[in-house]
Amino acid sequence: MSAATPQPALQIFGVDGIPDVRPGDDVAAMILDAAATTTPLQAGDVLVITHKVVSKAEGQLVDMRTVEPSPLAIEWAQTWDRDPRQIEVALRESKRIVRMDRGVLICETRHGFICANAGVDASNVAGDDTLCLLPHDPDASARHIATVAAERLGFAVPIIISDSFGRPWRFGIVNIAIGVAGLLPLSDYRGQTDPYGRELHVSILAVADELASAAELVMNKIDRRPVAIIRGYPWQPGDGKASELIIDPARDLFR
Amino acid sequence: MSAATPQPALQIFGVDGIPDVRPGDDVAAMILDAAATTTPLQAGDVLVITHKVVSKAEGQLVDMRTVEPSPLAIEWAQTWDRDPRQIEVALRESKRIVRMDRGVLICETRHGFICANAGVDASNVAGDDTLCLLPHDPDASARHIATVAAERLGFAVPIIISDSFGRPWRFGIVNIAIGVAGLLPLSDYRGQTDPYGRELHVSILAVADELASAAELVMNKIDRRPVAIIRGYPWQPGDGKASELIIDPARDLFR
Numbered sequence: 001m002s003a004a005t006p007q008p009a010l011q012i013f014g015v016d017g018i019p020d021v022r023p024g025d026d027v028a029a030m031i032l033d034a035a036a037t038t039t040p041l042q043a044g045d046v047l048v049i050t051h052k053v054v055s056k057a058e059g060q061l062v063d064m065r066t067v068e069p070s071p072l073a074i075e076w077a078q079t080w081d082r083d084p085r086q087i088e089v090a091l092r093e094s095k096r097i098v099r100m101d102r103g104v105l106i107c108e109t110r111h112g113f114i115c116a117n118a119g120v121d122a123s124n125v126a127g128d129d130t131l132c133l134l135p136h137d138p139d140a141s142a143r144h145i146a147t148v149a150a151e152r153l154g155f156a157v158p159i160i161i162s163d164s165f166g167r168p169w170r171f172g173i174v175n176i177a178i179g180v181a182g183l184l185p186l187s188d189y190r191g192q193t194d195p196y197g198r199e200l201h202v203s204i205l206a207v208a209d210e211l212a213s214a215a216e217l218v219m220n221k222i223d224r225r226p227v228a229i230i231r232g233y234p235w236q237p238g239d240g241k242a243s244e245l246i247i248d249p250a251r252d253l254f255r
Numbered sequence: 256m257s258a259a260t261p262q263p264a265l266q267i268f269g270v271d272g273i274p275d276v277r278p279g280d281d282v283a284a285m286i287l288d289a290a291a292t293t294t295p296l297q298a299g300d301v302l303v304i305t306h307k308v309v310s311k312a313e314g315q316l317v318d319m320r321t322v323e324p325s326p327l328a329i330e331w332a333q334t335w336d337r338d339p340r341q342i343e344v345a346l347r348e349s350k351r352i353v354r355m356d357r358g359v360l361i362c363e364t365r366h367g368f369i370c371a372n373a374g375v376d377a378s379n380v381a382g383d384d385t386l387c388l389l390p391h392d393p394d395a396s397a398r399h400i401a402t403v404a405a406e407r408l409g410f411a412v413p414i415i416i417s418d419s420f421g422r423p424w425r426f427g428i429v430n431i432a433i434g435v436a437g438l439l440p441l442s443d444y445r446g447q448t449d450p451y452g453r454e455l456h457v458s459i460l461a462v463a464d465e466l467a468s469a470a471e472l473v474m475n476k477i478d479r480r481p482v483a484i485i486r487g488y489p490w491q492p493g494d495g496k497a498s499e500l501i502i503d504p505a506r507d508l509f510r
Contacts (some may be wrong), residue, residue, distance in 0.1 A: 006294040008266035008486070009473040039261040099508040106508065114424040123458070164460070168423050168509035169369040171502045172441045172461030174468070176425070186427045203378070205419070206427030207472065213429070214469035217462065217488055218264040231263070233472050247426045253354040253361065254423035254509060 008232065013039040014218040015227040018053065020126070027057035028148035031227050039229055043155040046235055047145070048215035050226040051163045051178060052125070052132055054141045060133040061125065062089050076100065086120060089131050093118035098255070109134060112246045113178060115165045135161065138179025139241045146181040158182030158235055161242075162212035168254065175216035177208035180242045183235040185209075206245055207235070263487065268294040269473040270482040273308065275381070282312035283403035286482050294484055298410040301490055302400070303470035305481040306418045306433060307380070307387055309396045315388040316380065317344050331355065341375060344386050348373035353510070364389060367501045368433060370420045390416065393434025394496045401436040413437035413490055416497075417467035423509065430471035432463035435497045438490040440464075461500055462490070 017034040021027055031049065035041050055061070069077070069084035073091060077084035080103035087105065091097075094107035098114055107118035111134065119134040135141045142159040149157040161179030166172075177185060185208030192203075215228035249255060272289040276282055286304065290296050310316070324332070324339035328346055332339035335358035342360065346352075349362035353369055362373035366389065374389040390396045397414040404412040416434030421427075432440060440463030447458075470483035504510060 006268055008263070009269045009483075010267040010469075011263035012265040012267075012469075013261055014264045101508050102506065104508060169502055169507060170431070170461065170464070170500050172459045172464070172500060174461050174464050204427045205471070206425060206429050209425070209427070209429050210468040210471050213465040214265075214267075214472060216460070216465050217469060228264075230472075245425050245427060247424055251357065252424060253356050253359060 010214070010233055011231040012214060012218050013229040013231070014220075014225045015039060015229060016225060018224065018226060020224075021053045021056040023056065023059035023061065025057045027053055028145040031145070032149060032152055034227070035229065041149070041153055041157055041229065042231065044231065044233075046158045046160060046183065046211055046230040046233060047149070048160045048162055048175075048212055048228045048230060049142075049145070050175075050219065051119075051135055051138060051161050052121075053226045054135050054138070054145075054161055054179075055132050056125070058135055058141065060135055062120075062131045062133065064089070064129040064131060076105070079103075086117070086122065086131060089133070090117040090120045093120055093133055111138070111178070112243060113165075115163070119163060119178075134163065134178065139181065139243070140179075142179040142181035142242075156182055156237065158237070160208055160212055160215070162215065164216070175212040175219075177206075177212045177245060178242050180208050180240045180245075182237065182240070183208070184238040184240045185242065185244050186240075187236065207233075208240070208242070208245060211235075265469070265488055266486040267469060267473050268484040268486070269475075269480045270294060270484060271480060273479065273481060275479075276308045276311040278311065278314035278316065280312045282308055283400040286400070287404060287407055289482070290484065296404070296408055296412055296484065297486065299486065299488075301413045301415060301438065301466055301485040301488060302404070303415045303417055303467055303483045303485060304397075304400070305430075305474065306374075306390055306393060306416050307376075308481045309390050309393070309400075309416055309434075310387050311380070313390055313396065315390055317375075317386045317388065319344070319384040319386060331360070334358075341372070341377065341386060344388070345372040345375045348375055348388055366393065366433070367498060368420075370418070374418060374433075389418065389433065394436065394498070395434075397434040397436035397497075411437055411492065413492070415463055415467055415470070417470065419471070430464075430467040430474075432461075432467045432500060433497050435463050435495045435500075437492065437495070438463070439493040439495045440497065440499050441495075442491065462488075463495070463497070463500060466490075 064085040067085040069088040073088040096108040099106040189203035319340040322340040324343040328343035351363040354361040444458035
């Protein structure tokens with residue numbers, strides 16, 4: 001076998017060395033500093049950032065000692081051995097309860113995401129009484145980081161802010177995109193033909209979700225590695241938004 | 256900046272040069288031949304294969320001219336401008352209809368997967384009247400390819416057989432795992448603690464689905480590139496099955 005060394009189509013780098021993020025920190029600078037010393041960004045790269053560092057920098061934290069749970073939260077928490085203050089915060093972050101059954105609380109968040117506990121989470125947060133919320137506007141957070149990156153680097157770097165969501169029917173959680181800037185989150189093959197000349201009829205790929213999932217493979221829930229760089233993906237530039245990844249309620253068969 | 260050239264944590268290669276697959280073909284040999292000449296497999300690699308080449312090799316094809324649609328299939332197809340024979344085949348591949356509404360047919364397949372049209376698809380199939388089904392037993396297909404690969408290479412290569420599924424609530428399809436061999440499809444962080452010493456409480460990651468999504472990024476629906484190699488992922492060896500990725504119906508809030 002004398003094949004030349006093959007070139008990977010895609011490379012994913014974990015960005016190490018990002019310090020503990022606290023409210024008010026300039027998380028864009030912290031991420032770009034860490035990347036500069038470990039994996040300098042190149043034109044064409046995509047940055048995937050777990051929402052938690054963004055939420056922390058934005059102060060999207062709740063001290064549970066300040067939370068007065070409602071009777072609903074108390075009863076549910078007692079039934080299912082949960083912390084009533086955490087349930088209360090999840091209810092407050094929701095605009096609709098999608099399911100509340102068998103100990104599982106599936107919420108539609110203010111943003112329109114449907115996920116367990118409205119994305120409210122206690123893991124990877126300092127302080128036993130602290131809960132971390134989703135960013136207030138993850139697309140805006142992504143746009144801010146993209147702006148800072150472009151100013152500093154001289155080229156555009158699309159940003160995906162990710163979280164791990166469960167899915168109906170399938171076990172286990174996967175990383176998906178909750179904030180997007182600088183790329184189109186959907187890749188639309190409709191109207192194009194396959195190699196046999198047949199039109200591809202259901203072929204809108206949620207590439208931002210696939211990029212987020214790919215990034216998770218190097219992030220590792222336990223490590224302090226909240227950022228990954230994806231190199232080599234032919235993303236389509238554009239003013240994309242994570243809301244494009246939310247299905248139109250009128251077409252949603254699973255409300 | 257004098258940093259050494261950074262090493263990616265993960266590399267993904269598309270495998271080119273796989274010929275058109277026909278019923279009876281030895282798809283394992285075709286994939287391994289193509290990899291050998293373009294991207295020789297290394298210990299630690301994962302092979303992700305779109306189901307369509309596997310289905311074709313296994314003869315999981317239906318000539319629509321032989322299909323007599325039922326009255327249900329005819330009425331639905333007329334209402335929603337679909338081919339009644341394709342609807343009929345989807346119904347036959349199903350053990351339960353999950354939703355049949357607004358032109359969308361969501362089925363539970365014989366395997367237990369829940370997806371549009373029971374995974375029956377006409378794209379990327381030669382012949383205007385041919386439909387492609389899912390493999391009869393995708394885990395068995397994966398195990399067969401893993402066995403052939405191990406014999407030929409002298410080391411184990413886990414196999415993931417993938418398809419693109421839609422998701423409730425989210426727009427666009429993503430690649431997921433429908434067949435698995437040689438690795439654990441779930442990565443279970445329960446009982447482990449985050450850097451702050453808090454137990455990670457909802458942390459079972461569907462890594463086989465994330466690997467399938469990552470692979471899709473180099474596959475590209477239009478190209479004839481049905482196989483990707485993922486290098487650098489620390490998969491956990493084991494007798495994993497794709498059925499582990501299907502939620503227990505008793506715990507499924509979205510039946």
